[in-house]
Amino acid sequence: MTGALSSWKDGPAKQAILDFVASATRAGPGFVPVTDRIAAFDNDGTLWVEQPVPPQFDFQFRKWAEEVRDDPSLAGRQPYKAVAEEDAAFFERAATQDPQVVAPLLEAFARSWAGMTPEEFEAQVRAWIATAKQPKLGRPYVQLVYLPMLELFDHLKANDFRVFVCSGGGRDFMRVFAEETWGLHRENVIGTASAFSYRDGRIIRTGDVVGGLDLGPGKPEHIFAQTGRLPVFAGGNADVDVEMLESATFALLIDHDDPQREFAYTKGAVKSLAKAAELGWTVVSMKNDWTTVFADQDGPP
Amino acid sequence: MTGALSSWKDGPAKQAILDFVASATRAGPGFVPVTDRIAAFDNDGTLWVEQPVPPQFDFQFRKWAEEVRDDPSLAGRQPYKAVAEEDAAFFERAATQDPQVVAPLLEAFARSWAGMTPEEFEAQVRAWIATAKQPKLGRPYVQLVYLPMLELFDHLKANDFRVFVCSGGGRDFMRVFAEETWGLHRENVIGTASAFSYRDGRIIRTGDVVGGLDLGPGKPEHIFAQTGRLPVFAGGNADVDVEMLESATFALLIDHDDPQREFAYTKGAVKSLAKAAELGWTVVSMKNDWTTVFADQDGPP
Numbered sequence: 001m002t003g004a005l006s007s008w009k010d011g012p013a014k015q016a017i018l019d020f021v022a023s024a025t026r027a028g029p030g031f032v033p034v035t036d037r038i039a040a041f042d043n044d045g046t047l048w049v050e051q052p053v054p055p056q057f058d059f060q061f062r063k064w065a066e067e068v069r070d071d072p073s074l075a076g077r078q079p080y081k082a083v084a085e086e087d088a089a090f091f092e093r094a095a096t097q098d099p100q101v102v103a104p105l106l107e108a109f110a111r112s113w114a115g116m117t118p119e120e121f122e123a124q125v126r127a128w129i130a131t132a133k134q135p136k137l138g139r140p141y142v143q144l145v146y147l148p149m150l151e152l153f154d155h156l157k158a159n160d161f162r163v164f165v166c167s168g169g170g171r172d173f174m175r176v177f178a179e180e181t182w183g184l185h186r187e188n189v190i191g192t193a194s195a196f197s198y199r200d201g202r203i204i205r206t207g208d209v210v211g212g213l214d215l216g217p218g219k220p221e222h223i224f225a226q227t228g229r230l231p232v233f234a235g236g237n238a239d240v241d242v243e244m245l246e247s248a249t250f251a252l253l254i255d256h257d258d259p260q261r262e263f264a265y266t267k268g269a270v271k272s273l274a275k276a277a278e279l280g281w282t283v284v285s286m287k288n289d290w291t292t293v294f295a296d297q298d299g300p301p
Numbered sequence: 302m303t304g305a306l307s308s309w310k311d312g313p314a315k316q317a318i319l320d321f322v323a324s325a326t327r328a329g330p331g332f333v334p335v336t337d338r339i340a341a342f343d344n345d346g347t348l349w350v351e352q353p354v355p356p357q358f359d360f361q362f363r364k365w366a367e368e369v370r371d372d373p374s375l376a377g378r379q380p381y382k383a384v385a386e387e388d389a390a391f392f393e394r395a396a397t398q399d400p401q402v403v404a405p406l407l408e409a410f411a412r413s414w415a416g417m418t419p420e421e422f423e424a425q426v427r428a429w430i431a432t433a434k435q436p437k438l439g440r441p442y443v444q445l446v447y448l449p450m451l452e453l454f455d456h457l458k459a460n461d462f463r464v465f466v467c468s469g470g471g472r473d474f475m476r477v478f479a480e481e482t483w484g485l486h487r488e489n490v491i492g493t494a495s496a497f498s499y500r501d502g503r504i505i506r507t508g509d510v511v512g513g514l515d516l517g518p519g520k521p522e523h524i525f526a527q528t529g530r531l532p533v534f535a536g537g538n539a540d541v542d543v544e545m546l547e548s549a550t551f552a553l554l555i556d557h558d559d560p561q562r563e564f565a566y567t568k569g570a571v572k573s574l575a576k577a578a579e580l581g582w583t584v585v586s587m588k589n590d591w592t593t594v595f596a597d598q599d600g601p602p
Contacts, residue, residue, distance in 0.1 A: 035480050035486065035487075118525070118529075162486070162488070171529075172529065175529040179336050185336065185463070185528075186336075186528055186529030186530060187463070187488070187527055187528040187529065189529070193526060195512070195522075196522050196525050196526060197518070197522065198518040198519075198521040198522045198525075198544055198548070199518070201547060201548065203521065203522070203525045203531065210511065210512050210526075211496070211511050211512065217498070217499040217500070218499075220499040220504065221496075221497050221498065221499045221504070224419075224497050224499075224504045225494060225497060225511075226488055226527070227486075227487055227488040228419075228472075228473065228476040228487030228488065228490070229487060230504065243499055246502060247499070247502065
């Protein structure tokens, strides 16, 4: 395909992607039947900026701060306390599924959103999208989506892959902007999921999480539940993506090594970088493999 | 579209479908944005024969009979006892979600399939498809799919609807044959769902049911969970479909009134037929609205 991956520099990462997709779609030992062509991508740090915190945390922290203003008795409890004290370490422990962190987080999520209709929730997410800006880059988070990854979606779709996003973040949060931001239907978004109850002709959020956190082994579990398959192509950037990447035939790992255009860090990704070396995954250097990082890098529109 | 719904007789049901799809796809008050075009269909009795029992019961009963042969101590317990005694009333109570029936059924499902890989389960479903025959019609169940409904899928897909099957039956059971029988990808199949665990690089069925039974209010709940939307178009045939049909803009109810070509019964559908009259749903008479019922009605291929 001419012009595919135009924001990717010629080099081993781009070539590995093009070669894999070519071999998956032509007769031969690498051929993948169309029915099996599932691609799955992490979101935070893989499709958009996750520093200083994953964008959904920004959304959620604002909500919790409002709740503390309405009910100061919450201020001494987690996770409200960690928000007030900007205790990043508390939230980093969520990625390791520390039960001391996960339990109060899930309780607080439930408290924030239980009883709400999807339309009410969507309106709050849209208000956040319109107003919140990433502190270093000064733009709304949905503008901080990596253009090369959207081009990769296009290339995969043009080759009859069905593209899914599979994030530890909230499924229903991502579904609000999935269509306009990623060009993916809501049913192609997999994430940590709230339970919903259908009552009096309406869908209402119950506050419970169903099916467990979509992190670590939860990622292939959630992908299998949604699609009936494990992915053929997977992309991620962190230790919580290792199982999803291992479960795929082709694994792409984004390395955040571009302090000038984005961020440089390996925190939360040391294990996945080691696995990539061990298993021969394709590592993408944001600095060296991408000519452009953001679609609007020349400034806000 | 010329030639759409060619096994449907000209009449009010066919006209209502054509009119609704036409209005959904052209500018005007009935227009439905492409992103919202979700169609959802029950399976048993809506897409294939469900008499004398839903086909998955035939599959499951054979499995339970094998288990009783291996462990005769099971014979006095439910649901094994009901299988041995051909106690249809016991299984009909499942449709009303009677906990006295649902609990032992779910326990037995778990016992049958826990610890199994999807590949092992799929092989057992395929063996059943190849050998089991519907007793009255003498053909494998997957040949007893209603041709007019497959034509309806084609018409909806040609008009940019995404078609989903949403059944009280097992999601993973249906996914085995969804692609070849319905022309739908596995991710378009929604049903009562087993939990899966990812261990040592493999997906394993845990035996638990996650997200509740996909019946009654569970149907719109499951559709919302899978797609992030309620359906615009829905088709069903039974009381357990009422909530799904109510949640849609256009509702189609299949009436089994054709004893010659299929079966005639209103059992399990009395409430839904009353709702159809009350709410103006489109009722399909299998006898009068369909020129052809099965793709292979002239006999086994």
